[in-house]
Amino acid sequence: MWRDAGTGTFLNPGVLMPTRIQSLRLQAFQRQCGLCFYCSAPMWLLCPSELPGCHPAQHAFKQLRCTAEHLLPQSEGGLDREDNIVAACARCNHTRHQRKRPPLPSAYREEVAKRMRRGCWHDSLVHRWLSLISQLAVAAAQPEVVRTR
Template sequence: MAKVLVLNASYEPLNITNWQRAIVLLIKGKAEQVEHNGKMIYPGMPLPTVIRMLQYISIPYKEIPLTRRNILHRDAHSCQYCGHTGDDLTLDHVLPRSRGGVDSWDNIITACVRCNVKKGNRTPKEAAMPLRKQPRRPHSGLHFEVTKYLRSGNHDEWQKYIIN
């Protein structure tokens, strides 16, 4: 099924919906089509891939839980030291817990078993193992969802609407 990125009136990502719901929003005049993939639903009506709401919708901030699954997704299922991808990934504290490190988005990364053991009870600087990407809190739950579709390569046109 074709998915459609729904933007707020301010062009911020708001939601991901199916193409049928997107067509209903367009027909009711609640949204406008921003991007399409060239496929036609019927003559003169291309299949949308991105729509924008005409009225601004206020959305409350929602905290993203700090879970293993979310950390793996944030780090693209790869070791933040060597870039290895696979099933043997672990979670590593940048500042080890034994030295005052806490469980937070800014202190936990994914690492392969080999790198995790090599780093041991040291900081990346002490172990001479620089991080490929500095860990940080994700922007939103929707950002997580959108990046899944972007990694699949099916919705490259969504990239320009996403804050990195």
């Protein structure tokens, strides 16, 4: 089993070393601070429970599994190289490549951003969770109010 020295996470249970694509996915995940290239949602690598408040049995959170996304699709000659791989959640990656001709990354990113603002891209449970963690982040960033009475 191979364990990442930085994060301590197991990348490929049962295999001694990660594959090239797994290494590229992890590098992209770290470069992007764990956020999806398209929807900016936090992603998980091995289990949804890596995300605060997420339970592995909650099917909706499977959408947030980190995948290696080829900016230039493999079907169009895109290679497994650092400059062609970003980290994207399973929902964004699969939806882009379900189309006959995947849209350009910049156009797709704008389309996903619009749907994210309307709260209609991920499962409704995921959107509620994203709203909650964003409120918690805002609250944590507020200076503590000192009560004098």
